[in-house]
Amino acid sequence: KAGVTQTPRYLIKTRGQQVTLSCSPISGHRSVSWYQQTPGQGLQFLFEYFSETQRNKGNFPGRFSGRQFSNSRSEMNVSTLELGDSALYLCASSSGTYYTGELFFGEGSRLTVL
């Protein structure tokens, strides 16, 4: 069974640009969550989608957005990039039907903003 796949793995952008990251969950998983990991702030929850609906949201500005498609694949978008957005963005999936707390993580997309 394939794991969680994130693309691209690495990318470099400049301030003011926007970026879209993609996540394909494990087959059959309907919940996709996104986390930001930085050396200074650690791992922080961005949002979670379940059946194309945002079910939960962290404390990030509106520049951070996401969506989920009918096949459970998810994308997150960051507009008007700032230097502080440089981070590893991790996607995680779970079956999502009932709360378990067990998430399966991808290897992340490492974003560098210059």
Added chain:
Amino acid sequence: AQSVTQLDSHVSVSEGTPVLLRCNYSSSYSPSLFWYVQHPNKGLQLLLKYTSAATLVKGINGFEAEFKKSETSFHLTKPSAHMSDAAEYFCVVSDRAGAGGYNKLIFGAGTRLAVHP
């Protein structure tokens, strides 16, 4: 609000010696607690979880953790360290407050474990 505090940012052990990674939690109700591990340039993997069943929880790769409500602790241990255990370990609590709360995890700052030959 739920939170976790990992008491050591770095732990260094010799191969074959015990491992102890310390974690204290804060929760207004019975928490669900987890340990996740992150190897270099990899995503996170669940080691073990506590969800109000047995207080001693066994996980993968010989790790276990004990939930102690009186001490609000959830320390991770392993009897004998292996070189492959070198990684970053995160103590995690689930946040079930508010609407849904499903799968919203609150991570500790992490403990980097080094294992020396």
